[in-house]
Amino acid sequence: MAMNSFDVIIVGAGSVGTPAALSLAEAGLKVLVLDQCPSVGQGSNKRAIGGLRATHSDPAKIRLCLRSLEVFATWKDRHGDDIEWLKAGYSYVAYRPEEEKTLKELLTVQKSYGLNIGWHDAAAFLEIIPDLNPHGLIGGTFSPDDGNASPLLAVHAFYSRAKKLGATFLFDERVTGLVAAGGRVAGVRTNKGEYAAPIVINAAGPTGADVAAMAGIDVPVRPDSHEAAVTEAVARFLGPMIVDIRPVAGSANYYFYQHATGQVIFCITPSPSIWGMDLRETSSFLPMVASRMVGLIPRLKNLRVRRTWRGLYPMTPDGSPIVGWARELEGYLLAVGMCGQGFMLGPGIGELIERMVLGATTTEDRETLTFLSPYREFKGGEKLK
Protein backbone atom coordinates (compact mmCIF):
# COMPACT_ATOMS: atom_id res chain seq x y z
CA MET A 1 0.00 0.00 0.00
CA ALA A 2 1.39 3.42 -0.99
CA MET A 3 2.50 5.74 1.81
CA ASN A 4 -0.49 8.05 1.44
CA SER A 5 -2.91 5.20 1.04
CA PHE A 6 -5.09 3.91 3.90
CA ASP A 7 -7.95 1.49 4.52
CA VAL A 8 -9.94 4.20 6.30
CA ILE A 9 -9.60 7.98 6.71
CA ILE A 10 -11.34 9.66 9.64
CA VAL A 11 -12.01 13.40 9.60
CA GLY A 12 -11.83 14.62 13.21
CA ALA A 13 -9.81 13.46 16.23
CA GLY A 14 -12.54 14.20 18.75
CA SER A 15 -14.89 12.32 21.06
CA VAL A 16 -16.00 10.02 18.24
CA GLY A 17 -13.17 9.96 15.67
CA THR A 18 -10.55 8.95 18.24
CA PRO A 19 -12.27 5.88 19.74
CA ALA A 20 -13.38 4.92 16.20
CA ALA A 21 -9.72 5.01 15.11
CA LEU A 22 -8.85 2.84 18.08
CA SER A 23 -11.49 0.22 17.25
CA LEU A 24 -10.46 0.14 13.58
CA ALA A 25 -6.77 -0.14 14.49
CA GLU A 26 -7.62 -2.96 16.88
CA ALA A 27 -9.22 -4.74 13.92
CA GLY A 28 -5.88 -4.45 12.07
CA LEU A 29 -6.91 -1.77 9.58
CA LYS A 30 -4.58 0.98 8.33
CA VAL A 31 -6.19 4.15 9.67
CA LEU A 32 -5.47 7.85 9.13
CA VAL A 33 -7.06 10.51 11.35
CA LEU A 34 -6.87 14.15 10.26
CA ASP A 35 -7.61 17.10 12.51
CA GLN A 36 -7.27 20.83 11.94
CA CYS A 37 -6.37 21.40 15.61
CA PRO A 38 -2.85 20.99 17.02
CA SER A 39 -3.70 17.93 19.14
CA VAL A 40 -6.34 15.38 20.00
CA GLY A 41 -9.72 16.36 21.54
CA GLN A 42 -9.41 20.13 21.03
CA GLY A 43 -12.86 20.60 19.48
CA SER A 44 -16.02 19.94 21.49
CA ASN A 45 -14.43 17.01 23.31
CA LYS A 46 -12.46 19.05 25.82
CA ARG A 47 -15.46 21.29 26.53
CA ALA A 48 -17.67 18.44 27.73
CA ILE A 49 -18.14 18.26 31.48
CA GLY A 50 -17.46 14.52 31.58
CA GLY A 51 -20.89 13.03 32.29
CA LEU A 52 -21.27 9.39 31.23
CA ARG A 53 -24.70 7.79 31.33
CA ALA A 54 -26.79 5.15 29.67
CA THR A 55 -29.91 6.85 31.07
CA HIS A 56 -31.57 7.93 27.81
CA SER A 57 -35.04 7.66 26.33
CA ASP A 58 -33.86 6.29 22.98
CA PRO A 59 -32.99 2.55 22.81
CA ALA A 60 -30.08 3.13 20.42
CA LYS A 61 -28.38 5.53 22.81
CA ILE A 62 -29.08 3.31 25.83
CA ARG A 63 -27.38 0.38 24.11
CA LEU A 64 -24.40 2.32 22.78
CA CYS A 65 -23.80 4.05 26.11
CA LEU A 66 -24.08 0.82 28.10
CA ARG A 67 -21.18 -0.44 26.01
CA SER A 68 -19.28 2.88 26.36
CA LEU A 69 -19.69 2.72 30.13
CA GLU A 70 -18.04 -0.71 30.17
CA VAL A 71 -15.11 0.70 28.20
CA PHE A 72 -14.69 3.74 30.49
CA ALA A 73 -15.20 1.76 33.70
CA THR A 74 -12.67 -0.95 32.84
CA TRP A 75 -10.11 1.19 31.01
CA LYS A 76 -7.68 1.61 33.89
CA ASP A 77 -7.63 -2.09 34.71
CA ARG A 78 -7.24 -3.11 31.08
CA HIS A 79 -4.80 -0.47 29.86
CA GLY A 80 -3.33 1.30 32.88
CA ASP A 81 -4.25 4.95 32.20
CA ASP A 82 -6.19 6.82 34.86
CA ILE A 83 -9.03 8.59 33.04
CA GLU A 84 -10.59 9.72 36.35
CA TRP A 85 -13.55 7.37 35.98
CA LEU A 86 -15.90 7.65 38.94
CA LYS A 87 -18.97 5.45 39.23
CA ALA A 88 -21.25 7.93 41.00
CA GLY A 89 -24.51 7.41 39.13
CA TYR A 90 -27.00 9.85 37.59
CA SER A 91 -30.11 11.20 39.23
CA TYR A 92 -33.07 13.02 37.67
CA VAL A 93 -35.11 15.06 40.12
CA ALA A 94 -38.89 15.58 40.07
CA TYR A 95 -40.51 18.53 41.83
CA ARG A 96 -43.59 18.63 39.61
CA PRO A 97 -46.02 15.90 38.49
CA GLU A 98 -44.96 16.59 34.85
CA GLU A 99 -41.37 15.48 35.47
CA GLU A 100 -42.48 12.62 37.70
CA LYS A 101 -44.66 11.33 34.86
CA THR A 102 -41.97 11.72 32.18
CA LEU A 103 -39.31 10.00 34.28
CA LYS A 104 -41.58 7.15 35.39
CA GLU A 105 -42.82 6.52 31.84
CA LEU A 106 -39.25 6.18 30.62
CA LEU A 107 -38.39 3.53 33.19
CA THR A 108 -40.14 0.76 31.26
CA VAL A 109 -38.11 1.22 28.08
CA GLN A 110 -34.92 1.94 30.03
CA LYS A 111 -35.24 -1.27 32.05
CA SER A 112 -36.17 -3.31 28.97
CA TYR A 113 -32.77 -2.39 27.49
CA GLY A 114 -30.94 -3.53 30.59
CA LEU A 115 -30.47 -0.23 32.40
CA ASN A 116 -30.02 -0.45 36.17
CA ILE A 117 -32.35 2.36 37.24
CA GLY A 118 -35.09 2.86 39.79
CA TRP A 119 -37.60 5.42 41.03
CA HIS A 120 -37.19 6.68 44.61
CA ASP A 121 -39.77 8.72 46.47
CA ALA A 122 -38.71 11.90 48.29
CA ALA A 123 -37.55 10.26 51.55
CA ALA A 124 -35.50 7.57 49.80
CA PHE A 125 -34.14 10.08 47.27
CA LEU A 126 -32.91 12.34 50.07
CA GLU A 127 -30.85 9.46 51.38
CA ILE A 128 -29.02 9.39 48.04
CA ILE A 129 -28.65 13.21 47.86
CA PRO A 130 -29.10 14.54 51.43
CA ASP A 131 -28.46 18.18 50.45
CA LEU A 132 -31.36 18.44 47.99
CA ASN A 133 -33.98 21.05 48.80
CA PRO A 134 -36.77 18.88 50.33
CA HIS A 135 -39.44 21.54 49.76
CA GLY A 136 -41.83 20.18 47.10
CA LEU A 137 -39.58 17.24 46.22
CA ILE A 138 -41.62 14.33 44.82
CA GLY A 139 -38.69 11.99 44.17
CA GLY A 140 -36.47 10.99 41.29
CA THR A 141 -34.65 8.30 39.37
CA PHE A 142 -31.22 6.99 40.23
CA SER A 143 -29.02 4.90 37.93
CA PRO A 144 -26.00 3.86 40.02
CA ASP A 145 -23.89 2.45 37.16
CA ASP A 146 -23.54 5.78 35.33
CA GLY A 147 -20.62 8.04 36.20
CA ASN A 148 -18.08 10.53 34.93
CA ALA A 149 -14.54 10.74 33.62
CA SER A 150 -12.16 13.30 32.18
CA PRO A 151 -12.82 13.91 28.46
CA LEU A 152 -9.22 14.97 27.81
CA LEU A 153 -7.61 12.11 29.73
CA ALA A 154 -9.97 9.63 28.06
CA VAL A 155 -9.41 10.90 24.52
CA HIS A 156 -5.66 10.87 25.16
CA ALA A 157 -5.84 7.28 26.37
CA PHE A 158 -7.77 6.24 23.22
CA TYR A 159 -5.33 8.19 21.04
CA SER A 160 -2.20 6.68 22.62
CA ARG A 161 -3.51 3.15 22.25
CA ALA A 162 -4.69 3.75 18.67
CA LYS A 163 -1.20 5.05 17.79
CA LYS A 164 0.42 2.08 19.49
CA LEU A 165 -1.71 -0.18 17.31
CA GLY A 166 -0.52 1.62 14.18
CA ALA A 167 -3.08 4.39 13.51
CA THR A 168 -1.64 7.59 12.00
CA PHE A 169 -2.81 10.96 13.36
CA LEU A 170 -1.99 14.18 11.51
CA PHE A 171 -2.73 17.44 13.30
CA ASP A 172 -2.84 21.05 12.11
CA GLU A 173 -4.22 19.65 8.87
CA ARG A 174 -7.60 20.71 7.58
CA VAL A 175 -9.67 18.57 5.25
CA THR A 176 -10.74 20.82 2.38
CA GLY A 177 -12.30 18.41 -0.09
CA LEU A 178 -13.28 14.90 -0.94
CA VAL A 179 -11.84 12.81 -3.76
CA ALA A 180 -14.42 10.59 -5.45
CA ALA A 181 -14.57 8.57 -8.65
CA GLY A 182 -17.44 6.68 -10.24
CA GLY A 183 -19.87 7.33 -7.37
CA ARG A 184 -17.52 6.12 -4.69
CA VAL A 185 -15.03 7.56 -2.24
CA ALA A 186 -11.37 7.61 -3.22
CA GLY A 187 -9.83 9.84 -0.53
CA VAL A 188 -9.58 13.38 0.83
CA ARG A 189 -7.73 16.59 0.08
CA THR A 190 -6.29 18.75 2.81
CA ASN A 191 -4.49 22.10 2.99
CA LYS A 192 -1.25 20.06 2.92
CA GLY A 193 -1.85 17.18 0.54
CA GLU A 194 -3.99 14.31 -0.66
CA TYR A 195 -4.64 10.89 0.90
CA ALA A 196 -6.31 7.84 -0.61
CA ALA A 197 -8.76 5.44 1.02
CA PRO A 198 -11.88 3.54 -0.08
CA ILE A 199 -13.64 4.60 3.14
CA VAL A 200 -13.92 8.10 4.63
CA ILE A 201 -15.61 8.69 7.98
CA ASN A 202 -16.97 12.11 8.77
CA ALA A 203 -16.51 12.60 12.54
CA ALA A 204 -16.11 16.36 12.27
CA GLY A 205 -18.44 17.26 15.15
CA PRO A 206 -20.12 20.69 15.09
CA THR A 207 -18.88 21.37 11.53
CA GLY A 208 -19.89 17.91 10.33
CA ALA A 209 -22.41 19.43 7.91
CA ASP A 210 -19.66 21.50 6.21
CA VAL A 211 -17.49 18.41 5.81
CA ALA A 212 -20.48 16.43 4.45
CA ALA A 213 -21.18 19.25 1.98
CA MET A 214 -17.69 18.67 0.51
CA ALA A 215 -19.07 15.29 -0.57
CA GLY A 216 -22.32 16.83 -1.81
CA ILE A 217 -24.19 15.36 1.17
CA ASP A 218 -26.69 17.31 3.19
CA VAL A 219 -26.91 16.46 6.94
CA PRO A 220 -28.99 18.39 9.47
CA VAL A 221 -26.25 19.16 12.04
CA ARG A 222 -26.05 22.66 13.48
CA PRO A 223 -23.68 23.95 16.14
CA ASP A 224 -25.45 25.23 19.22
CA SER A 225 -23.49 26.80 22.05
CA HIS A 226 -23.57 25.81 25.71
CA GLU A 227 -21.66 27.18 28.67
CA ALA A 228 -20.16 25.32 31.59
CA ALA A 229 -18.18 26.10 34.73
CA VAL A 230 -16.05 24.57 37.45
CA THR A 231 -15.80 25.58 41.12
CA GLU A 232 -13.00 25.38 43.63
CA ALA A 233 -12.39 21.91 45.08
CA VAL A 234 -14.06 21.00 48.38
CA ALA A 235 -14.46 17.79 50.38
CA ARG A 236 -16.85 15.41 48.66
CA PHE A 237 -20.48 15.97 49.63
CA LEU A 238 -22.37 15.15 46.42
CA GLY A 239 -22.87 11.64 45.08
CA PRO A 240 -24.42 11.38 41.62
CA MET A 241 -24.76 13.76 38.69
CA ILE A 242 -27.96 15.72 39.28
CA VAL A 243 -30.16 16.61 36.32
CA ASP A 244 -33.14 18.94 36.58
CA ILE A 245 -35.24 18.87 33.40
CA ARG A 246 -37.81 21.50 34.48
CA PRO A 247 -37.93 24.21 31.83
CA VAL A 248 -37.99 27.80 33.10
CA ALA A 249 -37.74 31.11 31.22
CA GLY A 250 -34.29 31.28 29.60
CA SER A 251 -33.23 27.69 30.17
CA ALA A 252 -34.26 24.08 29.73
CA ASN A 253 -32.40 21.50 31.78
CA TYR A 254 -29.19 21.95 33.79
CA TYR A 255 -26.89 19.34 35.26
CA PHE A 256 -23.97 19.17 37.67
CA TYR A 257 -21.82 16.79 39.68
CA GLN A 258 -18.87 16.79 41.99
CA HIS A 259 -15.73 15.51 40.37
CA ALA A 260 -13.54 12.88 42.05
CA THR A 261 -11.07 15.67 42.87
CA GLY A 262 -13.72 17.82 44.62
CA GLN A 263 -14.74 20.48 42.06
CA VAL A 264 -18.40 20.92 41.16
CA ILE A 265 -18.81 21.06 37.37
CA PHE A 266 -22.00 22.32 35.80
CA CYS A 267 -23.80 23.23 32.64
CA ILE A 268 -27.15 24.60 31.45
CA THR A 269 -29.16 24.30 28.25
CA PRO A 270 -30.20 27.76 27.11
CA SER A 271 -33.73 28.21 25.82
CA PRO A 272 -34.11 29.20 23.07
CA SER A 273 -30.95 27.58 21.72
CA ILE A 274 -28.02 29.81 20.80
CA TRP A 275 -27.07 28.77 17.28
CA GLY A 276 -23.65 29.45 15.80
CA MET A 277 -19.95 29.04 16.47
CA ASP A 278 -19.44 31.82 19.03
CA LEU A 279 -17.16 30.54 21.81
CA ARG A 280 -16.95 33.72 23.91
CA GLU A 281 -18.28 33.33 27.46
CA THR A 282 -21.34 35.42 28.36
CA SER A 283 -22.21 37.34 31.51
CA SER A 284 -25.72 35.88 31.59
CA PHE A 285 -24.71 32.24 32.07
CA LEU A 286 -23.52 32.25 35.68
CA PRO A 287 -26.42 34.19 37.23
CA MET A 288 -28.88 32.00 35.35
CA VAL A 289 -27.41 28.64 36.28
CA ALA A 290 -26.26 29.56 39.80
CA SER A 291 -29.71 30.63 40.94
CA ARG A 292 -31.23 27.37 39.71
CA MET A 293 -28.52 25.26 41.35
CA VAL A 294 -28.70 27.08 44.68
CA GLY A 295 -32.49 26.70 44.61
CA LEU A 296 -32.01 22.96 44.28
CA ILE A 297 -29.10 22.59 46.74
CA PRO A 298 -28.95 25.68 48.98
CA ARG A 299 -25.56 24.62 50.35
CA LEU A 300 -23.94 25.32 46.98
CA LYS A 301 -24.14 29.06 47.65
CA ASN A 302 -20.88 28.81 49.59
CA LEU A 303 -18.88 27.57 46.60
CA ARG A 304 -16.67 29.85 44.52
CA VAL A 305 -16.65 29.44 40.76
CA ARG A 306 -13.16 29.26 39.27
CA ARG A 307 -13.70 29.27 35.52
CA THR A 308 -16.41 29.27 32.87
CA TRP A 309 -16.16 28.20 29.23
CA ARG A 310 -18.32 27.80 26.20
CA GLY A 311 -18.48 24.98 23.69
CA LEU A 312 -20.60 23.59 20.91
CA TYR A 313 -23.16 20.79 20.79
CA PRO A 314 -23.41 19.31 17.27
CA MET A 315 -27.24 19.36 17.27
CA THR A 316 -29.70 17.39 15.18
CA PRO A 317 -33.41 18.21 14.84
CA ASP A 318 -34.50 15.26 17.04
CA GLY A 319 -31.59 15.19 19.50
CA SER A 320 -30.19 11.84 18.35
CA PRO A 321 -26.90 11.22 16.54
CA ILE A 322 -26.51 10.49 12.85
CA VAL A 323 -24.58 7.32 12.10
CA GLY A 324 -24.78 5.53 8.76
CA TRP A 325 -23.42 5.00 5.26
CA ALA A 326 -24.27 7.76 2.82
CA ARG A 327 -26.56 6.58 0.03
CA GLU A 328 -25.22 9.29 -2.27
CA LEU A 329 -21.60 8.13 -2.21
CA GLU A 330 -20.31 4.61 -1.63
CA GLY A 331 -17.71 4.34 1.12
CA TYR A 332 -18.73 7.55 2.93
CA LEU A 333 -19.73 7.03 6.55
CA LEU A 334 -21.42 9.69 8.67
CA ALA A 335 -20.78 9.77 12.44
CA VAL A 336 -21.97 13.25 13.31
CA GLY A 337 -24.66 15.11 15.30
CA MET A 338 -23.73 13.78 18.75
CA CYS A 339 -25.65 16.63 20.43
CA GLY A 340 -24.80 16.82 24.15
CA GLN A 341 -23.62 13.21 24.40
CA GLY A 342 -20.65 12.63 22.12
CA PHE A 343 -18.25 11.84 24.93
CA MET A 344 -20.46 9.12 26.39
CA LEU A 345 -21.37 7.73 22.95
CA GLY A 346 -17.80 7.69 21.60
CA PRO A 347 -16.51 4.20 22.48
CA GLY A 348 -19.86 2.51 21.73
CA ILE A 349 -20.09 4.24 18.35
CA GLY A 350 -16.40 3.51 17.67
CA GLU A 351 -17.02 -0.22 18.00
CA LEU A 352 -20.22 0.00 15.94
CA ILE A 353 -18.25 1.75 13.18
CA GLU A 354 -15.65 -1.01 13.26
CA ARG A 355 -18.38 -3.63 12.68
CA MET A 356 -19.91 -1.50 9.89
CA VAL A 357 -16.54 -1.19 8.14
CA LEU A 358 -15.84 -4.92 8.48
CA GLY A 359 -19.35 -5.80 7.28
CA ALA A 360 -19.94 -7.58 10.60
CA THR A 361 -22.96 -5.80 12.07
CA THR A 362 -25.29 -7.80 14.31
CA THR A 363 -29.09 -7.80 14.28
CA GLU A 364 -28.95 -5.46 17.27
CA ASP A 365 -26.59 -3.10 15.40
CA ARG A 366 -28.92 -2.97 12.44
CA GLU A 367 -31.77 -2.02 14.74
CA THR A 368 -29.60 0.66 16.37
CA LEU A 369 -28.67 1.98 12.92
CA THR A 370 -32.31 2.44 11.92
CA PHE A 371 -32.70 4.81 14.92
CA LEU A 372 -29.56 6.71 13.90
CA SER A 373 -30.13 6.66 10.15
CA PRO A 374 -29.16 9.81 8.22
CA TYR A 375 -32.37 9.22 6.24
CA ARG A 376 -34.84 9.06 9.15
CA GLU A 377 -37.57 11.66 9.40
CA PHE A 378 -36.11 13.56 12.39
CA LYS A 379 -39.57 13.96 13.84
CA GLY A 380 -39.31 12.51 17.34
CA GLY A 381 -37.74 14.23 20.28
CA GLU A 382 -35.24 12.78 22.76
CA LYS A 383 -36.75 13.34 26.20
CA LEU A 384 -33.49 13.40 28.17
CA LYS A 385 -31.36 15.65 25.94
Ligand SMILES: Cc1cc2nc3c(=O)[nH]c(=O)nc-3n(C[C@H](O)[C@H](O)[C@H](O)COP(=O)(O)OP(=O)(O)OC[C@H]3O[C@@H](n4cnc5c(N)ncnc54)[C@H](O)[C@@H]3O)c2cc1C
Ligand atom coordinates in the same frame (compact mmCIF):
# COMPACT_ATOMS: atom_id res chain seq x y z
C1 LIG B 1 -20.55 22.69 27.82
C2 LIG B 1 -20.65 21.30 27.25
C3 LIG B 1 -20.85 20.22 28.11
C4 LIG B 1 -20.94 18.92 27.60
N1 LIG B 1 -21.07 17.88 28.46
C5 LIG B 1 -21.08 16.61 27.99
C6 LIG B 1 -21.13 15.49 28.87
O1 LIG B 1 -21.18 15.65 30.10
N2 LIG B 1 -21.12 14.24 28.33
C7 LIG B 1 -21.08 14.03 26.99
O2 LIG B 1 -21.10 12.87 26.56
N3 LIG B 1 -21.03 15.06 26.12
C8 LIG B 1 -21.03 16.34 26.58
N4 LIG B 1 -20.97 17.40 25.71
C9 LIG B 1 -21.08 17.14 24.27
C10 LIG B 1 -19.79 16.65 23.65
O3 LIG B 1 -18.77 17.58 23.94
C11 LIG B 1 -19.95 16.51 22.14
O4 LIG B 1 -21.13 15.80 21.83
C12 LIG B 1 -18.79 15.73 21.55
O5 LIG B 1 -17.55 16.28 21.95
C13 LIG B 1 -18.88 15.70 20.03
O6 LIG B 1 -17.91 14.80 19.58
P1 LIG B 1 -17.43 14.82 18.07
O7 LIG B 1 -16.33 13.82 17.95
O8 LIG B 1 -18.61 14.70 17.19
O9 LIG B 1 -16.87 16.31 17.87
P2 LIG B 1 -15.47 16.93 18.36
O10 LIG B 1 -15.02 16.37 19.65
O11 LIG B 1 -15.61 18.41 18.22
O12 LIG B 1 -14.47 16.41 17.24
C14 LIG B 1 -14.55 16.86 15.91
C15 LIG B 1 -13.15 17.16 15.42
O13 LIG B 1 -13.19 17.39 14.02
C16 LIG B 1 -12.24 18.36 13.69
N5 LIG B 1 -12.60 18.90 12.37
C17 LIG B 1 -13.76 19.49 12.02
N6 LIG B 1 -13.73 19.85 10.73
C18 LIG B 1 -12.50 19.50 10.23
C19 LIG B 1 -11.86 19.59 8.97
N7 LIG B 1 -12.46 20.14 7.91
N8 LIG B 1 -10.60 19.13 8.86
C20 LIG B 1 -9.95 18.56 9.93
N9 LIG B 1 -10.53 18.44 11.15
C21 LIG B 1 -11.78 18.89 11.30
C22 LIG B 1 -12.32 19.35 14.83
O14 LIG B 1 -11.13 20.11 14.95
C23 LIG B 1 -12.58 18.44 16.04
O15 LIG B 1 -11.40 18.13 16.75
C24 LIG B 1 -20.85 18.70 26.19
C25 LIG B 1 -20.64 19.78 25.34
C26 LIG B 1 -20.53 21.07 25.85
C27 LIG B 1 -20.28 22.20 24.91
